[in-house]
Amino acid sequence: MRTQVGIIGAGPAGLLLSRLLHLQGIDTVVLENRSRDYVEARIRAGILEQHSVDTLTAAGVGDRLQREGLEHRGIHLQYPGTRATLDFPELCGRTVWVYGQTEVTKDLIRTQLDGGPPLLFEVSDVRPEDVDSDSPRIRFTDADGTEQVLECDAIAGTDGFHGASRPVVQAAGAGRVWERTYPYAWLGILADAAPATDELIYAWHPEGFALYSMRSPSVSRLYLQVDPGEEIGNWSDDRIWDNLERRFALEGWSVNTGTITEKSVLPMRSFVSAPMRRGRLFLAGDAAHIVPPTGAKGLNLAFADVTLLAQALVRLLQEKQSDLVDSYSDRALARVWRCTHFSWFMTSMLHRSGDEFDAELQLSQLRRIVESEPAARELAENYTGLPLEI
Numbered sequence: 001m002r003t004q005v006g007i008i009g010a011g012p013a014g015l016l017l018s019r020l021l022h023l024q025g026i027d028t029v030v031l032e033n034r035s036r037d038y039v040e041a042r043i044r045a046g047i048l049e050q051h052s053v054d055t056l057t058a059a060g061v062g063d064r065l066q067r068e069g070l071e072h073r074g075i076h077l078q079y080p081g082t083r084a085t086l087d088f089p090e091l092c093g094r095t096v097w098v099y100g101q102t103e104v105t106k107d108l109i110r111t112q113l114d115g116g117p118p119l120l121f122e123v124s125d126v127r128p129e130d131v132d133s134d135s136p137r138i139r140f141t142d143a144d145g146t147e148q149v150l151e152c153d154a155i156a157g158t159d160g161f162h163g164a165s166r167p168v169v170q171a172a173g174a175g176r177v178w179e180r181t182y183p184y185a186w187l188g189i190l191a192d193a194a195p196a197t198d199e200l201i202y203a204w205h206p207e208g209f210a211l212y213s214m215r216s217p218s219v220s221r222l223y224l225q226v227d228p229g230e231e232i233g234n235w236s237d238d239r240i241w242d243n244l245e246r247r248f249a250l251e252g253w254s255v256n257t258g259t260i261t262e263k264s265v266l267p268m269r270s271f272v273s274a275p276m277r278r279g280r281l282f283l284a285g286d287a288a289h290i291v292p293p294t295g296a297k298g299l300n301l302a303f304a305d306v307t308l309l310a311q312a313l314v315r316l317l318q319e320k321q322s323d324l325v326d327s328y329s330d331r332a333l334a335r336v337w338r339c340t341h342f343s344w345f346m347t348s349m350l351h352r353s354g355d356e357f358d359a360e361l362q363l364s365q366l367r368r369i370v371e372s373e374p375a376a377r378e379l380a381e382n383y384t385g386l387p388l389e390i
């Protein structure tokens, strides 16, 4: 098999990259080791920065997003006795959209399978080879068990944290990784309950953080700070609702309960690996970096990476200019560290750990954001998404 860009992984990063390159006349083949049903069933986050919405819409995969997505003008920041609103258009002229990553992935897959480039599910044993040459290839076994070789001009490693690509980049020996694991996790639920809030609520509480998000006017998505390694079996639906009610407590207001349709515990960590390139193998998305979900950056950072990578690959393959691919890793990492800092900042400010002195520092930081316009603007600018090139 032969193509111009072999893409490993049909998560949002790989699928958007394939779409952006397709629209520029660049051939791609996407290799995914899971089934379509599995990929489309994964529950993930749901906040899109303005530039992500613009990129998806410009790429012709924004119709359902525009129809079913919810544009949000801000967030509520809460601590005992206070629930303050950050008005994003006022603070930085931008908004965000609530639209599940699962829905974005479904839209991208539907578009790809409707006359788009090849998307092979249920492949296995994927191995990028000869990435230091100008004609790398991907060896893999297809869904029928036949060994295949995909000849390429370039390979995109968008195969997530546990994928096959990053180890190949790191094996060049010039790499570095930075990691921070947080001493807490999130218990997340999906519930058939109309959200009792107009904007997302990020709540600091002595018993731990809580986040009130949503998926639609009839589906709520809520999160509770729990201990890392917490067993979901220890959490009855009643216990979950009790804890949410307490952490969001505010005079004359209460959480809307309903049937919990999904619950899981999510680990919290920050991870950055550099470089994001080795020869003709380029990493993007979770394959190169992980952020804790508190800053709503994971999906948006993956989209920012592939927007830069698509531009660089078009320039290399159509204009034979390597300047953008040569600077891709540094340019992408500049934004990765900015988003890694913001996600760490939000996580450290809002999660209970440490002693009472730490608690007072967190509350002082929260009050500062609520009372100071420059501090609120700094949060709003980062949350809604900084320009693509930092």
Ligand code: APR
Residues within 6 Å of the ligand: 008, 009, 010, 011, 012, 013, 014, 031, 032, 033, 034, 039, 044, 045, 101, 126, 158, 159, 160, 161, 162, 163, 164, 284, 285, 286, 287, 297, 298, 299, 300, 302
């Ligand atoms: N071969 C083929 N496919 C693979 C392999 C492999 N060896 N390993 C993993 N994959 C597939 C996974 O099954 C998954 O579908 O690669 C895809 C990677 O997708 P994601 O993990 O969603 O990563 P990415 O596309 O970078 O999206 C990042 O996902 O985890 C969230 O918060 C994160 O929102 C961010 C987004």
Ligand code: PHB
Residues within 6 Å of the ligand: 044, 045, 046, 047, 200, 213, 214, 221, 293, 294, 295, 296
């Ligand atoms: C979500 O809706 O799942 C969500 C929203 C904001 C976050 C994290 C997750 O910061």
